[in-house]
Amino acid sequence: MRYVVGVDIGGTFTDCVVLDRGGDAGVVVKIGKALSTPPDFQTGFVDALRAAAEMHGVTLENMLGDARIYHGCTVGTNALVENKVARVGLLATRGHTDTIFHMRAGARLKWMPSHYIAHVAKQTKPAPLVPKHLCAAIDERVTFDGEVLVALNEVSARAAIRLLIDRGVDALAISLVWSTANPAHEQRLRELVREIAPDMFVSISSEVSARVGEYERTIATIVNSLIGPPMHFYLDALAGDLAANGYRGDLQIMSCTGGLVDAAHATALPVLTIGSGPVAGLIGAANLARQAQPGESNNVVTADIGGTTLDIGTIFQSKPVRRPTASHGQYEYFVPTLDVRSVGAGGGSIIRAEGAVLKVGPESAGARPGPICFGRGGLEPTVTDAATVLGYLDPEYFFGGRLKLDRAAAERALATLGKPLGMDGPKTAAAAMRIVNSQMADAIWLTLTQQGYDPRDFILYGFGGGGGVHAAAIARELGMAKAVIPLSDLAAGWSAFGITASDALIAESAAVSMVSPFDPAEINTHWRALETRVQGKLVAQGVAVEAIRLTHHAELRYALQINQVPIEAEGGTYGMDAVERMVSTFEGEYERLYGKGAGYAAAGFQLTSLEVRGTTALADIDMASIGLGEPGNGGAPKGHREVHGRTGPTVTPVYDGSRLVPGDRITGPAILEFPDTTVVIDDRSAVGMAAGSVVIELNLSKEPV
Structure with missing residues (x-):
């Protein structure tokens, strides 16, 4: 395809980045922006596509006829935030329908602000995601090793399904005890639902989150069903609008795990799309950081500053930091995600x-x-x-x-x-x-220090519509020596660009319960089964087996402790030496997170989860080949205007950022203007260009006393 299109819907603007790979000047990138159009977000989506097509000098129909579209979808996130979700019923093993009401005290507070945690008397449980009258008990029981102890009672199950339908549910969540060991009863329940209500949206926990942990797995399944119907409606409407404008390709959707899935996968598991837009920006930043010049830090914190939120991501040693759980308010659930945290601070x-x-x-x-x-x-x-x-x-x-x-x-x-x-x-x-710069800096400081990092060891990448305006001030407050506006004007639509630079990704996990010493043969059995499932799903999307790259991951914890730590494990066939290296990797990561000597090896180890991720490049974008304009003569300002700095109003030079080339160096105060990005440089900083990016060097020795 000639055109590679990335679209990210924000709270204020919908960004569309289009890469034209068919010209003689290499890859040419243009940004199209349009105001977001809630609740019919597909309208703003098409408006942004049309704006980008005009920037390339082609009609929307001609562009879409030779394009592939990648989308960061916020419909699920918005539905949860605005409480415009489906009415969900829960089917759970008899005796376990109260699990979601008991919650977990620690997890319930984990993502709350510190002032809320400190005031114990003010702490309350949130409203239940599913009210008790929409929870139905199912007669069945499976043991921890997958043996059927009590067969599924299909007569009472049908009655429970009909009861919830009569009570007006729009979707069902099915979460049975130990379905991670044997999913047969959940699968049969789904068949019964489809016999009774063929159009009902159904989620089963063994497919949404195959992890040991009944509460978190159940919450993940409920969240998936809450946003399932609105996601299905949106993607159907979007597909119709795109087809009406000439698009014939597959729509790829960004997932919170850091890769793309096809629209069918996103429709079935919409929980994977929550927070996917900010994740895309983190992926793009990681790709750019890997191309850093020798000697430059590859530790990056990203500040995606839009109209509504600041989204913060962490890249350590060129790899985005992940976490094994996600959250919706006080509800924590099992869905692996890149660690992107959002706060309410932005241009709006x-x-x-x-x-x-x-x-x-x-x-x-x-x-x-x-x-x-x-x-x-x-x-x-x-x-x-x-x-x-x-x-x-x-x-x-x-x-x-x-x-x-x-x-x-x-x-x-x-x-x-x-x-x-x-x-x-x-x-x-x-x-x-x-005030807002300090609030943003505080949020970034908290994000990094909670993960055991020193902000001074990081470079700030500022992008989104407000990245260039705020980046230097935030970096200075954090004691960072450098801030980067990635690929200049492209920073305004960086999350949309990050989507185009992402790989297709399928992740499959297996819940395991192994205590040390671990049996390599059992681990190998899980690896082969997971690899087969991952490859099968990617092949079904048209990916060649030889194009699939597999990575292996595990979660371990010390016996008698509760903190499960995810690590990247080696692939291949395991022997005892590979098992020992996996344990050693876990111990090193545990000490990094919780402090030297925090481990308790004498108690032994537990392996709780294994995961295989399969990725393949789709657009395969080479950032070095991207052209953003006709540079030259960027050292002279295009004009001056009065800017209010820390010492009062100053007549400040304004530069055409698109004319800057590597080697140009500008000392602040100054303003750099691109069509969609404005970069503010104070009187204690200097700016230059490196590989198409604006690099701001902060003179921290000139801090005021």
Whole structure:
């Protein structure tokens, strides 16, 4: 295919990156942006496609006729956040229908803010994902080793299914005890559901999350069913709109595990798409970090700053950091994901005054009505309004000149807000910018330190619509010496680009319960079975066996301890030497996470899960071949404008970023403008270009006392 298309839907904008691989100038990249259109997100999707086609000088139909589309889908995430989910019924083994109500105390607090954890008296359980009257008991029992102790009672099972349907459920979640050892009863229950209600969406836990841990596995299955119907509706509507505009290819969907799955897989397991947009940005950053110059740190923290959220990802030694669980509020569940954490801070974050205190976010103006300066009916000032008033953004060149900003309206609103505090519009804007930058830096600091990392050992990659505006200030506050705006203007649509650079990925896991000394023969049996399942699913998607790359992963813990630690394991056929190396890898990772000497080898080891991931390159993008414009003569500013810095208003040079080439070096203060990205350089920093990226070097010795 000539065109490789990546689309990422955000809270404010839908980004579309299109790579044209058919020209003589190498790969040419253009970004199309359109306002997101909730709840009919497919409309904004097609609008962004059309904008990108216009940038390439072709019609949408001609582009789609020779394209492959990769999509970061936020429908599941949005459905959960907005509580626009299906009405789900739960079928569980008799005696186990209360599992989701008991929860786990530690896990329930794991992802909550520190101030909430500290106030024990204020802690409450969240509303149940499934109310008790929609939970039905199933007569069956399987033992831990897969033996059927009590056969499935199909008569009572049919009655339970009909009862839940009569009570108005839209989808069903089936989670039986020890279905990870023997899924036959869950599979038969699904068949019974389809006999009674053929169109009912059904999830079974042995396919959603084949992991030991009844509570987390059940929650994963329920979440999958909660978002199953809205995901099915969205992908069907999107497929129809794309077909109407000439698209005949398969739609690939980004997953939170860090790879692409086909639309059918995403429809069946939509839980894999939750948080997939930010994950794509992390994948793209990791690919770029691997091409770093010798001697440059390959430890990267990513700051994806959009209109609604800041999404933070970690890359350690060129590899994205993963975690074995995901969460929805206080509910933790088993779905492996790249470790991306989101906080409510972005260009649309609303600025408010509460008494004598100025606050920013987490509420956002979103796409509708948006910031005041957009002129779309917004009434409350936002971070984007502050950036406009401070002179960071050119009102005539925002969005490449496609959206004119009303600076006067933004300044009036900020002046009104700041008047009780004794501040005019620019001072209120400067205070709000300082606050939001500090909030973002705090969130990144917490993310890194919780994982055992020192922020000073990392480089900050800032992308998304606000990455260039905030990156230098955030990096300075964290004590980082360098910040990067990856591939310059492409940073504005970096998550969409990251999707195009991702591989197809299928992961299959097996719940195991082995205590040391581990039997290599049993491990080998699991490896071969998992490899066969992974290869079979990828081949069914049209991938050649020889193109599949397999990696092996395991989860272990010390006996008598509760912390399971995921590690990458070697493949092949295991003997005792391979088993010993796997245990040694676990011990090293455990000490890195919890401190030297924290392990307890004398108690022995437990192997709890094995996983095989299969990947294959789809678009196979070489970042070095990407052309973003016609460079040259970038050392001279294209103009000047007044910018409010830390010492007050200063007439600041403005440069055309697309003209910069490696070797050009600009000392701040300065503004770099690209069609979709603006980079703010303060008076204590310098900037240059490296492999198409903007590299900001912060002079930390010039920090104010």
